Amino acid sequence: MNKKMLSLPYLFWCAAFIIIPLCMVVYYGLTDKTGAFTLANIAAIATAEHSKALWFSLLLSLAGTIICLLLAYPLAMILSGMKVSQHSFIVLIFILPMWMNFLLRTMAWETLLEKNGIINTVLRFLHLPSLNIINTPSAIILGMVYNFLPFMVLPIYNALTKIDPNVVNAAKDLGAGSIQTFLRIIFPLSLPGVISGITMVFVPALTTFVISTLLGGSKILLIGNVIEQEFTQTGNWHLGSGLSIVLMIFILLNMVLSAIFDKEGEGATL
Amino acid sequence: MKNVLVNLEHISKTYDNHMVLDDLNLYIRENEFLTLLGPSGCGKTTTLRILGGFEQPDTGKVIFDGADITCLPANKRPLNTVFQKYALFTHMNIAENIAFGLKIKNKTKDYINDKIKYALKLVNLDGYEKRMPDSLSGGQQQRIAIARAIVNEPRLLLLDEPLGALDLKLRQDMQYELIRLKNELGITFIYVTHDQEEALTMSDTIVVMNQGYIQQIGSPERIYNEPENAFVADFIGDSNIIGGTMIQDRLVEILGARFACVDEGFGQNKPVDVVIRPEDVELVKPEAGTIQGVVSHIIFKGVHYEMEVQASGFEWLVHSTRMFPVGTPVGIQVEPFNIQIMNKPESEDEEAVKTDE
Numbered sequence: 001m002n003k004k005m006l007s008l009p010y011l012f013w014c015a016a017f018i019i020i021p022l023c024m025v026v027y028y029g030l031t032d033k034t035g036a037f038t039l040a041n042i043a044a045i046a047t048a049e050h051s052k053a054l055w056f057s058l059l060l061s062l063a064g065t066i067i068c069l070l071l072a073y074p075l076a077m078i079l080s081g082m083k084v085s086q087h088s089f090i091v092l093i094f095i096l097p098m099w100m101n102f103l104l105r106t107m108a109w110e111t112l113l114e115k116n117g118i119i120n121t122v123l124r125f126l127h128l129p130s131l132n133i134i135n136t137p138s139a140i141i142l143g144m145v146y147n148f149l150p151f152m153v154l155p156i157y158n159a160l161t162k163i164d165p166n167v168v169n170a171a172k173d174l175g176a177g178s179i180q181t182f183l184r185i186i187f188p189l190s191l192p193g194v195i196s197g198i199t200m201v202f203v204p205a206l207t208t209f210v211i212s213t214l215l216g217g218s219k220i221l222l223i224g225n226v227i228e229q230e231f232t233q234t235g236n237w238h239l240g241s242g243l244s245i246v247l248m249i250f251i252l253l254n255m256v257l258s259a260i261f262d263k264e265g266e267g268a269t270l
Numbered sequence: 271m272k273n274v275l276v277n278l279e280h281i282s283k284t285y286d287n288h289m290v291l292d293d294l295n296l297y298i299r300e301n302e303f304l305t306l307l308g309p310s311g312c313g314k315t316t317t318l319r320i321l322g323g324f325e326q327p328d329t330g331k332v333i334f335d336g337a338d339i340t341c342l343p344a345n346k347r348p349l350n351t352v353f354q355k356y357a358l359f360t361h362m363n364i365a366e367n368i369a370f371g372l373k374i375k376n377k378t379k380d381y382i383n384d385k386i387k388y389a390l391k392l393v394n395l396d397g398y399e400k401r402m403p404d405s406l407s408g409g410q411q412q413r414i415a416i417a418r419a420i421v422n423e424p425r426l427l428l429l430d431e432p433l434g435a436l437d438l439k440l441r442q443d444m445q446y447e448l449i450r451l452k453n454e455l456g457i458t459f460i461y462v463t464h465d466q467e468e469a470l471t472m473s474d475t476i477v478v479m480n481q482g483y484i485q486q487i488g489s490p491e492r493i494y495n496e497p498e499n500a501f502v503a504d505f506i507g508d509s510n511i512i513g514g515t516m517i518q519d520r521l522v523e524i525l526g527a528r529f530a531c532v533d534e535g536f537g538q539n540k541p542v543d544v545v546i547r548p549e550d551v552e553l554v555k556p557e558a559g560t561i562q563g564v565v566s567h568i569i570f571k572g573v574h575y576e577m578e579v580q581a582s583g584f585e586w587l588v589h590s591t592r593m594f595p596v597g598t599p600v601g602i603q604v605e606p607f608n609i610q611i612m613n614k615p616e617s618e619d620e621e622a623v624k625t626d627e
Contacts, residue, residue, distance in 0.1 A: 169351070
């Protein structure tokens with residue numbers, strides 16, 4: 001039997017659930033209610049409300065990504081320096097939260113952060129000032145970091161473990177101190193992992209509407225929420241699709257950037 | 271005699287309760303090509319890593335040109351290393367790789383560019399500045415690794431089995447290149463290998479190691495012709511090692527026959543180990559030999575025939591350009607100066623352990 005036949009089920013899946021819906025989004029995005037071609041749905045991003053939501057989404061997902069990177073890199077360095085028997089246990093601890101449902105985890109944060117939630121109860125018991133970050137951008141960033149951190153740790157960890165220890169030794173041998181060795185050798189060599197980590201955190205953070213709904217309350221609208229509302233509440237599929245296309249452009253930009261840096265496909269090893 | 275450049279004093283190193291080096295003492299003279307030779311796990315690479323500053327000895331001192339550098343980190347040591355698998359920086363091109371050490375030392379651009387040109391010429395890779403390491407063959411990458419080390423003008427170059435990953439022909443070419451480099455640069459080389467032929471070809475001095483102990487130190491000729499114990503004899507080249515008895519000065523008995531030899535001072539009726547190199551065994555007519563035997567096996571090796579001769583219950587390994595078909599009765603004769611007598615090892619510390627390599 002032709003081996004190509006084996007890919008048929010996937011190709012069918014791909015067509016039915018990815019390509020056709022994508023075409024439909026593009027079709028809806030570029031037409032109005034009468035079915036005539038229009039760019040108005042895409043241009044709608046320029047309205048104050050929409051551009052503010054997009055800007056805010058970019059800002060929060062960028063902040064979340066940077067915090068993830070700052071937390072994940074040192075952790076990945078520590079993990080990659082460990083013996084195999086130790087690190088598999090620690091990796092497990094970091095992966096463990098992913099075994100729980102994403103929605104549940106985020107709702108758990110909601111109850112933790114509430115005005116009379118667990119954290120504030122404990123703080124009050126200790127006579128410490130209470131923490132009022134629920135329904136603020138900080139809570140959304142916290143949710144993003146919490147949910148997406150493992151996706152940053154693993155590609156960086158992968159890239160770091162691939163570095164031959166003798167390459168690091170060679171840098172030291174040639175006179176480089178610890179900081180120079182890190183800046184000139186270790187970090188550049190781990191860059192593919194960093195880039196794919198950034199992609200894997202930034203893209204879901206940019207499009208999320210669950211985290212902003214649960215932890216941001218109804219006050220903060222991210223572009224994901226706007227699009228969701230167009231589909232589920234207003235029922236304007238054309239506008240929702242048009243905004244989705246705009247968002248897709250940002251995601252594609254990110255993908256192109258990572259493809260340029262991630263030539264060896266570190267992200268694919270995850 | 272040239273000055274002593276490096277002195278290793280009473281170096282010991284243990285990994286997970288396994289003694290890798292036990293009270294190692296060794297000195298290296300300036301401008302010497304010294305090879306640490308031994309089977310894997312003999313401690314040769316650990317010795318090199320201690321010299322390079324990548325490992326700390328548990329006890330002992332590393333003295334470099336009179337100064338104690340035992341605690342000096344690798345990046346402050348006046349020496350450079352060529353690693354086993356080249357360890358080139360794959361994200362930098364060849365010029366950037368070679369310039370790495372010089373940039374760290376804040377040399378001027380002109381100086382660095384001159385040095386890159388000079389180093390590439392030295393390793394016969396002119397014009398490779400802009401290439402990436404991955405686009406080079408193993409032999410070329412190895413030469414870049416050497417160039418990257420020598421531009422820093424180290425007084426001592428450490429080489430950790432640098433030719434191990436290359437094929438035979440390339441390895442032989444690189445051996446000559448290394449000898450040429452050493453002579454042109456006047457740098458002291460410490461070379462680690464498990465390949466006895468490599469060691470014999472290149473070294474001024476060979477240090478044969480096994481199980482964390484130095485077995486013998488000497489020139490290639492001395493190591494080959496006068497091995498001090500059965501381990502050295504067995505590890506360096508092929509050899510017939512036969513238990514025997516020293517009857518008196520210049521007369522040894524092996525396998526029930528008496529052979530004249532040139533060694534003296536072992537005492538009378540002392541048990542000894544006798545080494546006879548296969549190329550020193552002469553096959554003659556049965557009646558003319560000291561011992562008689564029968565050829566049991568023959569292989570053509572190109573330069574010579576390798577034969578096995580069963581004689582007096584011992585399987586003699588014989589290299590000869592003359593062919594004796596299997597089953598031929600032959601006599602065995604050995605010139606007195608080709609018989610090397612060794613004391614039997616007295617203790618574990620001085621051991622002559624056989625390895626599976």
